[in-house]
Amino acid sequence: MRIRWGILSTAHIAVNRVIAAMQKSQYGEVVAIASRDQHRAERAAKRLAIAKAYGSYEELLQDPQIDAVYNPLPNHLHLPWTLAAMEHGKHVLIEKPMTCTAAEALQLVQACERRPNLKVMEAFMYRFHPQWEQVRTLISQGAIGALRSVHVWFSYFNSNPDDYRHHPQMGGGGLLDVGCYCVSVARLLFKKEPVRLSAMMELDPRSQVDRHVSALLEFPNGMGSFTCATHMAFGQQVLIHGERAAILVEAPFIPPADRPARIILKREKTGEEILVPQADHYTLQADAFSRAVMKNAPLPWTVTDAWNNLRVLDAIKQSGETKAWVAL
Structure with a gap:
């Protein structure tokens, strides 16, 4: 079994650094990418050999073939799109900082308490x-x-x-x-x-x-x-x-x-x-997250740690x- 990843957006860090590292993961594969522009998503998918390209984030979240989502959107979009992904039953790796404020982070802590079956982690790759x-x-x-x-x-x-x-x-x-x-x-x-x-x-x-x-x-x-x-x-x-x-x-x-x-x-x-x-700390991060999902094991870092930061x-x-x- 391998975790099937979807990428929320064609952000620079995703297409130029993180996706290639995730594609080297032992326990996961990148199967889809989304952008607000269908053509941009298709260009990124072709360049990175990703099977599916979506013209909206919502379309990607509705795909039942995706297990986990990487969210590298601008900081103010971390909270709403992570909550949306969780509503669709997706595990989420969120680019740092997890949210813009501690009050926002607390909302994610509470969301994880309501959905203990889902894994959510801040992506401090270092x-x-x-x-x-x-x-x-x-x-x-x-x-x-x-x-x-x-x-x-x-x-x-x-x-x-x-x-x-x-x-x-x-x-x-x-x-x-x-x-x-x-x-x-x-x-x-x-x-x-x-x-x-x-x-x-x-x-x-x-x-x-x-x-x-x-x-x-x-x-x-x-x-x-x-x-x-x-x-x-x-x-x-x-x-x-x-x-x-x-x-x-x-x-x-x-x-x-x-x-x-x-x-x-x-x-x-x-x-x-x-x-x-x-x-490659990005690959190691993807592997650690994917293993936790596969084994339903604790993540190495919790959303509470991100809230405290x-x-x-x-x-x-x-x-x-x-x-x-x-x-x-």
Whole structure:
């Protein structure tokens, strides 16, 4: 048995990255794609060797031959089309962020409680790359001593005014686009939720979406900090400090496709290079989701985790707007 996937939209990330990775999955196959334009759907289907092309999302959801849906629509459409897919009995993998706000995410938590037979997960693909298993193992085995600090950087330059990320009503802004990774990885490593935070936020003067955010997060067992930006040179890095050593993850979210990922374990006087073999985290994510559906097993990450991530993102936005500490 293989899970039959339908793709909601011809979004750039889907047609240029995720679909090809899903087609390498051991446990799934992409059988249909939908667009609001039939010709666009047909072009994408031909290019990607997908059997069915639909001229509306609703048509795809009505197809009884589809088991699961990947939703890479603009952020403001994640909630309505995920709820619609669930109404049609489909499992859903939702591109990050799961929704635009924690209040919206709570609606999905409640929808999943009403339909426990359906699997719904936020697509934070980075968590499936083996380099993060390596990092978490190093920390759990005491390689750096007690974890005390996680600092994250994720930035790129986006000057396209037509991109939905430049439209507030579509869930635009750098905080939801790349800041969500920064918060997610800090929560992943500390294994707890932050108790309070403070943030600074710079808005784009034309679009009024956030384009540069820096934040300090207080966890019960340490401190997290990050900078994310959408009008800055590309960069990504996670620096993890313990009481005795530190870990540098050079490419935490978009690891190289043509060579091993590199982790540096830094001690006071020495450094150790750890190379993690190449892996496609999008394929691994699709496999993990498909296995959970096939076996009716728990997903590796729940919608409640996504809701908690969005609670932090909401608080960061509030702090950036009020210029005050926010308790969670």
